Amino acid sequence: MNPGSPAPAGGGGFIILGTFLVGLMLSQMPLPYLIEWARPEWVAMILIYWVMALPHRVGMGTAFFLGLFLDVIKGSVLGLNALSLTIIAFLTLLLHQRLRMFPVIQQALMVMVLVGINQLLFHWMQSFTGYTGDNLIFLLPCLISALLWPWLFVVLRGIRRLFRIR
Amino acid sequence: MAADLYSAKVQESRAYLSLLLTPLQWIVDVPSRVAGEVSDVVVDRSLLLKENAKLKAEALQLERKVQQNAALWLENERLRSLLSGAERVDEEVRLVELIGVNPDPFQHQVIINKGSENLVTLGQPILDAGGVMGQVTEMSHYTSRVMLITDARHALPVEINRNGFRTIALGKGELGELELDHVPDTADIVKGDLVITSGLGGRFPRGYPVAIVSDVLRDPGRQFARVRVMPTALLNKSRHLLLVDMPAELHEAVIPNEVSE
Numbered sequence: 001m002n003p004g005s006p007a008p009a010g011g012g013g014f015i016i017l018g019t020f021l022v023g024l025m026l027s028q029m030p031l032p033y034l035i036e037w038a039r040p041e042w043v044a045m046i047l048i049y050w051v052m053a054l055p056h057r058v059g060m061g062t063a064f065f066l067g068l069f070l071d072v073i074k075g076s077v078l079g080l081n082a083l084s085l086t087i088i089a090f091l092t093l094l095l096h097q098r099l100r101m102f103p104v105i106q107q108a109l110m111v112m113v114l115v116g117i118n119q120l121l122f123h124w125m126q127s128f129t130g131y132t133g134d135n136l137i138f139l140l141p142c143l144i145s146a147l148l149w150p151w152l153f154v155v156l157r158g159i160r161r162l163f164r165i166r
Numbered sequence: 167m168a169a170d171l172y173s174a175k176v177q178e179s180r181a182y183l184s185l186l187l188t189p190l191q192w193i194v195d196v197p198s199r200v201a202g203e204v205s206d207v208v209v210d211r212s213l214l215l216k217e218n219a220k221l222k223a224e225a226l227q228l229e230r231k232v233q234q235n236a237a238l239w240l241e242n243e244r245l246r247s248l249l250s251g252a253e254r255v256d257e258e259v260r261l262v263e264l265i266g267v268n269p270d271p272f273q274h275q276v277i278i279n280k281g282s283e284n285l286v287t288l289g290q291p292i293l294d295a296g297g298v299m300g301q302v303t304e305m306s307h308y309t310s311r312v313m314l315i316t317d318a319r320h321a322l323p324v325e326i327n328r329n330g331f332r333t334i335a336l337g338k339g340e341l342g343e344l345e346l347d348h349v350p351d352t353a354d355i356v357k358g359d360l361v362i363t364s365g366l367g368g369r370f371p372r373g374y375p376v377a378i379v380s381d382v383l384r385d386p387g388r389q390f391a392r393v394r395v396m397p398t399a400l401l402n403k404s405r406h407l408l409l410v411d412m413p414a415e416l417h418e419a420v421i422p423n424e425v426s427e
Contacts, residue, residue, distance in 0.1 A: 021190065024187070024190055025193060025194050028191065028194055028266060028269045029194055030194075030198070030266065030267050031269075033271070033341050033402060036269070039269060039271075069187060072183045072184045072187055073187065073268075073269060074268060074273070075268050075275050075304070075311055076270065076273075078176060078179075078180055078183075126272070
């Protein structure tokens with residue numbers, strides 16, 4: 001906590017919830033069939049940002065419940081996304097102090113790795129219960145997520161500073 | 167996760183979770199709905215007139231077909247009674263609207279705007295203007311999830327309309343393509359044949375168009391001929407769909423456990 005700031009930690013819980021809701025909406029936006037393969041993992045990216053910026057407020061519990069909702073949206077077995085998002089939340093918690101120091105480009109690379117781990121875990125588990133194809137195209141979203149990360153980062157940082165969420 | 171696979175209780179909680187998400191689904195659907203309405207409002211008058219004339223002509227054509235249909239229907243009934251065969255039951259349909267698609271490209275599923283509160287039941291077939299689209303696999307209170315026939319986990323009992331050859335159409339996880347399963351090399355199937363539902367298995371009513379044969383590959387090196395078919399339903403375009411209410415006795419005969427629960 002910054003000793004100079006009078007406001008205690010807190011506030012803006014609804015703003016954080018709102019960004020997650022927008023993420024959930026974006027992740028079920030209908031897209032043309034071919035572009036659908038490249039849909040960025042909005043929820044995972046927003047989660048990475050908040051865990052990195054506010055590790056004392058957004059953590060693995062949030063990740064778990066978000067994952068449950070994502071499971072319902074994607075029609076996957078309840079708990080698949082919950083587990084993979086919890087794991088990347090954990091990894092982000094481990095990394096958050098380093099991530100804050102990185103320039104945005106390097107952050108984007110880390111986001112690519114994290115989202116890639118998310119995709120790999122999800123599809124590995126999904127393959128027990130359903131069909132997941134036989135090529136690596138399911139990793140495309142992590143590349144797109146990394147490309148979009150700088151913009152998402154700037155927007156979310158703007159929101160965080162605007163509403164003084166800490 | 168194991169609990170979800172094996173227990174019915176979890177399905178219930180899943181229904182409640184999707185109930186929480188239903189408003190989100192409505193919001194996501196709003197832009198396309200508004201776009202549709204705006205294009206309704208700003209449409210050109212001459213275009214409307216043209217469309218009206220076209221629809222009238224189409225309606226006339228369809229009515230002519232229905233006239234014949236009534237006679238054929240009665241004739242069929244008479245012949246059936248001569249053969250002392252079972253009476254054919256007619257299914258009722260309800261109009262439903264598509265409000266979302268599954269964002270996971272590996273799963274071909276759509277979401278419709280009727281759920282268990284609207285008496286949608288598990289396994290109900292969904293049609294569009296072109297033919298069979300899929301079946302209901304999961305219900306929430308006001309929405310339900312429909313697995314399309316192209317989903318890799320879907321199989322549909324079908325027959326060739328021309329000669330009644332029965333087989334099973336398997337989804338491949340690819341849009342616009344199905345494959346007929348275990349077709350012997352000698353089977354009489356040619357390109358352009360219409361594939362219709364056979365009604366075996368009881369989930370789907372008999373005689374609705376499913377697909378058109380697009381490619382038959384007879385390779386002596388393979389055990390079976392490879393027959394690829396193209397769905398007649400516009401699986402990724404239709405917005406207004408038909409939900410088929412199967413006659414109750416038929417439904418119970420197929421899924422006794424689910425009905426009794």
